[in-house]
Amino acid sequence: MRKSFDRHWYAWAMVVPTVLVLGVLVFYPLVQGVWQSFTNLNESNQRTELCDKVLGGGETCVPNPDRAKFVGLDNYVDILTGAQGSFWLQFTNTIVWTVACVVFHYGIGLGLAVMLNRSFRGRTFYRIALILPWAVPAFVAAFAWRFIFDERFGLINGVLRAVGLDPVAWFEQRWTAMFTAVVANVWLGVPFMMVAILGGLQSINADLYEAAEIDGASPWQRFLNITLPGLRPVSSTVILLGTIWTFNMFPIIYFVTRGQPAGETEILVTGAYRAAFEGIRDYSLAATYGVMILSILVVYATVYKRLLARQGEVF
Amino acid sequence: MTTMPPAAVAAESTGTGIVTTKAPVRRVPKRHERSLLASVALHGTLIIATFIALFPVLWVLLSSIKPASEIRRSEIALFASPTLENYRTVLTSTDFPVWFLNSVVVAAFTMLIGISMSASAGYALSRFNFPGKRGLMWVFLLTQMFPVAILIVPIYTIMAGLGLIDTKASLVIAYCTVAVPFCAWMLRGYFDTIPRELDEAAALDGLGPFGTFYRIILPLARPGLAVTAFYTFLTAWGEVAYAIAFMQGSDHYTLGAGLQQFVPQFSPRWELLTAGAVLITVPAAVVFFFAQRHLVAGLTAGGTKG
Structure with a gap:
């Protein structure tokens, strides 16, 4: 020592x-x-x-005779049995929300990065234009999309009306409301993925592609056998971080759907926040939510790291 | 890495009929020669993607220069009697300028404190092998997992105990919980890219570890520091959960807490919101575009070498 x-x-x-x-x-x-x-x-x-x-x-x-006291696992029991709050609804929403957002973030980010990794005229322009959403603060983006999906004055419904379709009351149904939030978050999150993957692509040795071409590999084979394996270190990190960030993404749900209709699109983080700071402030309920969220994420990260390690990757 | 057996390649190249004796024939065109169709598809996809990336921003910008009555019409028009009236209203008859100033102060202090705390930690993590290093790296990653939900209530009760609720200091402190681990992580990645030979040379010249850090490494790490600083600034600039929970009077709000005042559930004033949104985004975008070139390097370095 x-x-x-x-x-x-x-x-x-x-x-x-x-x-x-x-x-x-x-x-x-x-x-x-x-x-x-x-x-x-x-x-x-x-x-x-x-x-x-x-x-x-x-x-x-x-x-204070009525001061807060130790109640053991009561909060957990209440939450998991549905006696307080609506944990399972919010849990389902969170899973759908996270999976949808991360899949689209990564898929679109990868596609755009592969395109931008070639050399062609106008590449710099596209690159700068495509990362623009990253420069918009999340809560501003949330309001912008809320405005675009607004039932009466929004751009989307305006276009629908203009082509003779019925406008959609986006925020009056659970899944259409969730859809608007996913769109907003995908818009916001793709640039990060794209930029990170682009960095990963540039670190792949160009000789590998050259060699594969000489051996007659098709572009698709080159993508599967060189690009994807070469991206693994970057991909594993950004997918882990992206999942954690999306799971805890507060402002999009809070401002885009506001939990409408009637709390049906709330995710765990916004649910906890509303428990703590809206109505009668139930701090212990919010804390219990927080512990649950953290536990879920720690389990996820551990399993994720194990799986990677088993496949011979350590990041 | 080869995907085809050599026999297949040989068969193909003889099939072309122009077999030369030395170098194998290349049937595949060089990578930068692209067929017209592929070119059209590439640009078409990118143009659509660019349109999707830009139109929400443009739509908000266009809406912000429409009079309120035009925004409330159901037909869509790109331009409708453009006016700067919304900006005038936002800047003169709402609390927006106060929120803006509060946000600048909070973001600037978060940035200064975040950077100065995390730079030395990032350097130590990059250069020295000390007991507890791996654990510390794990802790930094772990803090990224902490949902706002688990820290916000305890921090709120602690701040309330200290009488700091409704002050800017409470926000700066809360934001540092997010910023410091992340900055240390990112700066470590940046320091890793500075050759260790410099440290060794400095040590030979008689500089101690602290001297090396302050006189040699910090000046070289200026781009990395700038990016981290910008990143922290933007994090604080765009944060809402703590801001709404901690700040109580309208004149204490930051932008994240204040902007929603324009769009209550009933009779939202989108004309004010859009103008405010543009005013908030402009500084963020300027800062961002100065930083973005380095941000890529910083992020990937920090991310891949964990």
């Missing part, structure tokens, strides 16, 4: 500020959050003391 300190003290000194920040701002709240999920903390019982102003400016405080 002593020797280790002598050798590594400067490395630790450089890391310490970050570790402290993480400890104070991430792990302490995390522990608190896990603790809160085992209590019945809400807006009305959060005080530990009740204080009364007395004449003369002082205060007398008595312990």
Whole structure:
């Protein structure tokens, strides 16, 4: 230990500020959050003391008899049995939402990146135009798409009317509303995938393609046998990150569908947020949601890494 | 990597009939020679993709210069008596300028604190093998998984305990929980691209690890630092969940919390929203386009060498 300190003290000194920040701002709240999920903390019982102003400016405080207390696994039982909130509906929504978004992000991003990786005239223009959505803050994009899908004044319904079709009340049905949110998020997220994959493509050795061409491999064979394997390190990272980010994507659902109709398009993250900050603030319910979300993601990431490792990839 | 057995290739090349003695004949055209059809398909697809990427932005921009009455019509028109009235209203008779200023302050402080904390950590992770390094890298990745839902309530109660709710400081602190691990991760990837020989040369010249870091590596890492700084700025600029939960008075809102005020459930004022959206996006887009070239390198370096 002593020797280790002598050798590594400067490395630790450089890391310490970050570790402290993480400890104070991430792990302490995390522990608190896990603790809160085992209590019945809400807006009305959060005080530990009740204080009364007395004449003369002082205060007398008595312990709050109704303060939040430990309730064991009650919150988890309530959530999983549906006694409180609508966990399973939101869970289904979250899975549909995440799978749809990540599949389209990756598929479209890969397609565009492969096209942009060739040399042709106008390539720079396309590249810059195609990453433009990335420059738009997520909540602004959410409002823009909400506006475009607006039932009465929106562009989409305007076009539908112009070609003689009936306008669609996008936000009055669960799956059409979910569709609008997926469209908005795909629009927002494709540029990141495209740029990351483009970086991966440029790191593939061009000689491989040359050799495959000489051997008479078709473009499709080259794509399957050179491009996709060459992209694996990048793909595995961006798919993992993309899944986590989409799972936790707050502003799109919150502003595009607003949970309409009647909370049917809420995902877990927005559901937790509404539990914590809308109506009677139920902090313990939100914390329980948070623990569930984190557990799902940790399990997912672990399984994902295992599968990759089994196939001989370590990232 | 070959996908065809040599025999098949041989058979094909004899089939062409122009067998030369030395170099094998290439039947496949060179990669940059593309048939007309392929060219049309390529450009066609890219033009459609570009259109989809651009039209929401253009539509918001066009709508922002229409009078309110035109936005509320069901027929679509690209231009309709263009006016800057919406911008005037947003800038003079709403709280928008205050929100804008609040966002600038919060984003700037998040950026400064995020970068200065994470640069040294990123360097240590890139250069030194110390016990706990792998664990720390895992922790950084793990923090990316923390949903806003699990941290927001405890951070809220902590901030309330400290009396910081409804202050800009609470937002800066909350945003650092997101920014610091991510910045450290990205900067580590950037530092990895700076040759280690420089460190060794500096050590031979008598510089200690800290001297090397401040005098040699930091100046070289300026592009990486700039990208990370921009990225942090944009994260704070576009954040909404914490902003809505923490900030209470309209004059304390940041843009993320304030903009929704224009479009309540009933009688939304889209003309104000579109003008506000344009004003929010312009600085973000300017910052972004300065950073995007480096962003690619920074992201892929950080991402692939985990």
